[in-house]
Amino acid sequence: MFSTMTLSEIMDETCLRYGDREALVFPKRQETFTFLQIMEESKALAKGLLTLGVKKGDHLAILALNSPEWVILELAAARIGAVLVCINTASTKSELSYVLKQSESSLLFLMEGFKGVSFLDNLTQLIPELLSCERGKLRSEEFPDLRTVVTLDDSKLKGAYNIRELKSFGAAVGSTLLTEAGKKLTAEDPLNIFYTSGTTGNPKGVVLSHFANVNNALVSGERMEYDEDDRILLCLPLFHVIGFVLSTFAGLLYGASIVIAERFETKKALSLIEEESCTVFNGVPSMFQFMLNSDLDEYNLSSLSKGFIAGACCSNELMYRIMGDLGIETIANLYGQTEAIGITQIASFDDRIHRIHSIGRPLPGVEIKVIDIATGEEAALGEKGELLVKSAYIMKGYYRNQEATDSALDTEGWLHTGDLVSVNEEGFIHIEGRIKDIIIRGGENISPAEIENVLKHHDGVFDAAVIAVPDELLGEEICAFIIPTKGYLFNAEEIREFAAKHLAKFKVPKYIKTVKEFPVTSSGKVKKAVLREQVKNEFMPVSHRETVIMKL
Incomplete structure (x- = not known):
């Protein structure tokens, strides 16, 4: 195999x-x-x-x-x-x-x-x-x-x-x-x-072997159905596995051409798709959002037919827009970590509903387990828990850091991802959030990703990031950072009312802040630690606060 x-x-x-x-x-x-x-x-x-x-x-x-x-x-x-x-x-x-x-x-x-x-x-x-x-x-x-x-x-x-x-x-x-x-x-x-x-x-x-790189590229490329007629626009950085393994070598091993952009620039990427007749665009959610917010009528993107989205959670609305506006009907959600490269991925034959709502099923050579975060026992089908991975593509360890290696990999070889997921009866995996990001408000465990996905469905919200902030009464409260859609006259109460229609009352953000952009890592993940740092002095222990709007 x-x-x-x-x-x-x-x-x-x-x-x-x-x-x-x-x-x-x-x-x-x-x-x-x-x-x-x-x-x-x-x-x-x-x-x-x-x-x-x-x-x-x-x-x-x-x-x-x-x-x-x-x-x-x-x-x-x-x-x-x-x-x-x-x-x-x-x-x-x-x-x-x-x-x-x-x-x-x-x-x-x-x-x-x-x-x-x-x-x-x-x-x-x-x-x-x-x-x-x-x-x-x-x-x-x-x-x-x-x-x-x-x-x-x-x-x-x-x-x-x-x-x-x-x-x-x-x-x-x-x-x-x-x-x-x-x-x-x-x-x-x-x-x-x-x-x-x-x-x-x-x-x-993260130390990765020839075996891990080669075989993960092969199984991912097969699931993407790369072939010698494909022209993959590489905007993802080569210093990440999503650019190096899952785009470049996953394509080359199936005879695809790699059209190299030094880095992602919105207009340049759109121009290259047209000029080089690129059939594949792989990116993180923010890349797709920037492209979709451009005047797409200026570009001929008809050559596009494939692509994956990775690096961070993607809203259902964004998936629909990628399919409709960019024409990538077979867009694949791909989930991975540097420590195990690609872990799960949508396949070309998976239907639309799974393509939009899940991160697919494990790649060949990958075994998964979901455990209850409180008990450590295996969670029941459909229940939320931490995703554990045992994979043929697992890292050899963290270089010169045995303590961190032992912390990430348990004695049975399971990689503890720190991601909160659920799995349905067909084996499709749904991301529910990050365990370390879980907000504990008055004893209730709340997933920021759930709130973010709801907020992103509001027409006035371009993107959202939710964090926990200290609260004297409840331990933690919910704070939502929002990038408003261009032209939207921001109204915090309207946003909260919208959230209240789709979320339990205790999940509605108490604090709402607008920002022009989020601090992100090079792989597209929002640096929530930076957001928490930006507001740490604001949330002193008090008995009650009203909704606050602050532009950063």
Whole structure:
């Protein structure tokens, strides 16, 4: 059932099968790479890495927007058993420092930066030795593992190589050396470390094997029915599994072309769908919302036929609009976590009602269990509880963090997701919220996701996020942050009355606040910890409060 090939082995087989068909398309530079070209480019780069002394198990970090070089570097590292450490481009200087140290990376690949954020400036402020050292001979007391820096673009840095130079170094390396390096690998060896984008605390490095990446891409791609006629617009970041595994390699392994956007920009994405005749768009809910709020009449989106939505809960209304306005009738809800990649997914043959209301059924190789959050016993069919996952694609652990690994995986190998779900008699799973987000008001457990889904059905609500705030009498009260629909004259009481028609009285938000946008992680999840921080000083212990409206 499962493939035991490494990523480079299965990609070589794929590249030979699809030959001169387009594999990677990069409109920004008007570049196209065929399957055969990415195979040869990755071999050349792998040889270059060998000249620098890179060996099996070495950690190579990358800090960059999406590009063909990103994908080719991953394939090159995979050929020789190096582990690619994927760094979030939203990382602050201190976060970059933490990841480089914690991951024990010996090489760093990076681009200059984007949108006024200079990755190079942040790096040289952390490691000023790069301004004067010889290339490949970095010595830093603060970063003792890091020896080499390579730029992916034309940016200049005295102590860094350029990726074109690195490929040229490999010209003198024979194929035998590369082949011998590959023979030392198995599918169980680590391929990547993805750092989770948690809302609090330091990120944790999730170690995923070749086996997990390859096989999860295969089963997800099969359920999406990717084929060689598909052109997948990649706007999701490659430093996340939804962009790397479930979009890029899930597509490539079935012969699809990947049209690469450096990052998501609404108008650019819509233009690329039209110009490149993209058949697939995968995204997080906010991406779809931004697209749907554009003037769609300006674009020909008739080529679109497939896509998944992941990263955060999606309202039924948004699903209907994606189907109707964007024309993606077979839109697939996809649920996953970095620790297990794709977990559940809608299939092309699932009917509309399940497509809209559920996150599908477990992917092949995934076993699930729902437990009562109070007793820890398995919940009855249809009852809410925490989702536990046992999967063939589970992480090897958090890098250098056994305590966190033991906390996430129990002694029987179940991953505790922290998500509240229910399962119907047909096996379809419904997200009910996050356990840690559960509001306990006067002894009642309340799911913020339930309230958010109701609020999003109001014509005046573009998006909603619900949090708990302290209350002297009830312990916690409900506070709803709302982004109003453009042109809507906001009326908090009207919103509350609408909520009261669809929710029990104790679930109606007491506090309603309007905001222009939500703070979100790079995977599209609302940073509720940030929302709580923004209002923490407002909610002092008092005996009674009236509904408050505040614009942030």
